[in-house]
Amino acid sequence: MDKKSIVVLGIESSCDDTSAAVICDGLLLSNVIASQKVHEEYGGVVPELASRAHQQNIVPVVDAAIKRAGIDKQDLSAIAFTRGPGLLGSLLVGTSFAKGLSLGLRVPIVDVNHLHGHVLSHFVRRKEDDEVPQYPFLCLLISGGNSQLILVRNYDDMEILGQTIDDAAGEAFDKCAKVMGLPYPGGPHIDRLACEGDPKRFKFAKPHIPGLDYSFSGLKTSFLYTLRDEVKLNPDFVEENKADLAASLQRTIIEILLDKLDKAVKQTGVRTVAIGGGVSANSGVRAAVADYCERHNLKAFIPERAFTTDNAAMVAIAGYFKYLKGEFCPYDLAPYARVGV
Numbered sequence: 304m305d306k307k308s309i310v311v312l313g314i315e316s317s318c319d320d321t322s323a324a325v326i327c328d329g330l331l332l333s334n335v336i337a338s339q340k341v342h343e344e345y346g347g348v349v350p351e352l353a354s355r356a357h358q359q360n361i362v363p364v365v366d367a368a369i370k371r372a373g374i375d376k377q378d379l380s381a382i383a384f385t386r387g388p389g390l391l392g393s394l395l396v397g398t399s400f401a402k403g404l405s406l407g408l409r410v411p412i413v414d415v416n417h418l419h420g421h422v423l424s425h426f427v428r429r430k431e432d433d434e435v436p437q438y439p440f441l442c443l444l445i446s447g448g449n450s451q452l453i454l455v456r457n458y459d460d461m462e463i464l465g466q467t468i469d470d471a472a473g474e475a476f477d478k479c480a481k482v483m484g485l486p487y488p489g490g491p492h493i494d495r496l497a498c499e500g501d502p503k504r505f506k507f508a509k510p511h512i513p514g515l516d517y518s519f520s521g522l523k524t525s526f527l528y529t530l531r532d533e534v535k536l537n538p539d540f541v542e543e544n545k546a547d548l549a550a551s552l553q554r555t556i557i558e559i560l561l562d563k564l565d566k567a568v569k570q571t572g573v574r575t576v577a578i579g580g581g582v583s584a585n586s587g588v589r590a591a592v593a594d595y596c597e598r599h600n601l602k603a604f605i606p607e608r609a610f611t612t613d614n615a616a617m618v619a620i621a622g623y624f625k626y627l628k629g630e631f632c633p634y635d636l637a638p639y640a641r642v643g644v
Contacts, residue, residue, distance in 0.1 A: 313619025316397030317389025321360035324615035325372035332372035354392030383622020386414035387639035394638035420617035446580030447473030465515025500550030
């Protein structure tokens with residue numbers, strides 16, 4: 304390894320995925336993710352089980368990331384880690400490991416905001432000529448815990464233009480899927496079923512929130528009441544209409560998201576749109592945003608699916624940018640559970 308190269312190890316442990324990645328001079332060398340199956344039988348993430356699984360996974364995951372990158376741990380210039388927001392027990396595992404490894408190797412640590420990581424995932428490159436967004440751009444950040452419209456002026460200059468006032472888009476997917484009796488996580492199952500269904504078969508409530516803020520709690524309630532009323536008349540209603548229910552739910556969520564995105568584009572005049580977060584893996588969302596951008600002559604950045612869910616590549620690239628500016632983290636900083644961008 305060239306001594307002049309800047310090599311950053313990223314560590315992500317904010318929820319239920321343990322991940323480590325290595326970036327060298329801005330190029331991705333490895334990205335290892337260990338997902339936790341233990342939560343499936345509970346229908347959601349159990350925080351205590353998540354933090355225990357992180358403790359089991361973090362050493363082999365970091366070791367695999369360094370080996371796959373073809374480097375030695377002595378080559379590291381810095382260690383970037385997710386400091387928040389997320390589950391505190393999970394964050395503590397990644398934070399403590401990063402601090403310990405940093406002290407052992409005598410390299411600095413860089414703390415990364417998880418939401419910044421999702422936005423900056425578009426700057427993860429595998430090759431020198433991979434295209435990245437030009438500032439400024441709009442990022443629609445949609446995940447299980449967050450739904451935000453962000454104006455990105457630089458890696459360290461982001462403004463939240465709108466956000467959910469209650470539930471996130473991903474939560475709407477997962478909770479509605481749970482009501483339908485689909486396994487956790489429900490989002491991918493909704494996506495699969497929606498491809499086979501009629502998106503105009505059912506109508507669900509779409510909230511009218513002023514400005515660029517979102518709301519998905521009314522949609523969840525509308526979906527629940529529709530199922531409750533129909534099941535009274537036909538106990539097999541859900542089973543017989545799964546595909547149409549999934550397609551109609553997905554269409555409604557996409558319409559809510561795109562309505563606010565359109566308003567943000569018109570308000571800001573920005574010509575580049577990116578999406579990020581776990582819900583950006585949804586094929587309907589990806590197609591709808593790509594189609595919207597094509598119709599309005601906008602530049603669209605749709606991330607690889609590997610970079611949509613929680614991953615350490617996005618943490619490493621965010622840490623790389625901060626390293627270039629000398630923005631290091633003191634060892635007494637603690638992780639945090641909740642914050643905006």
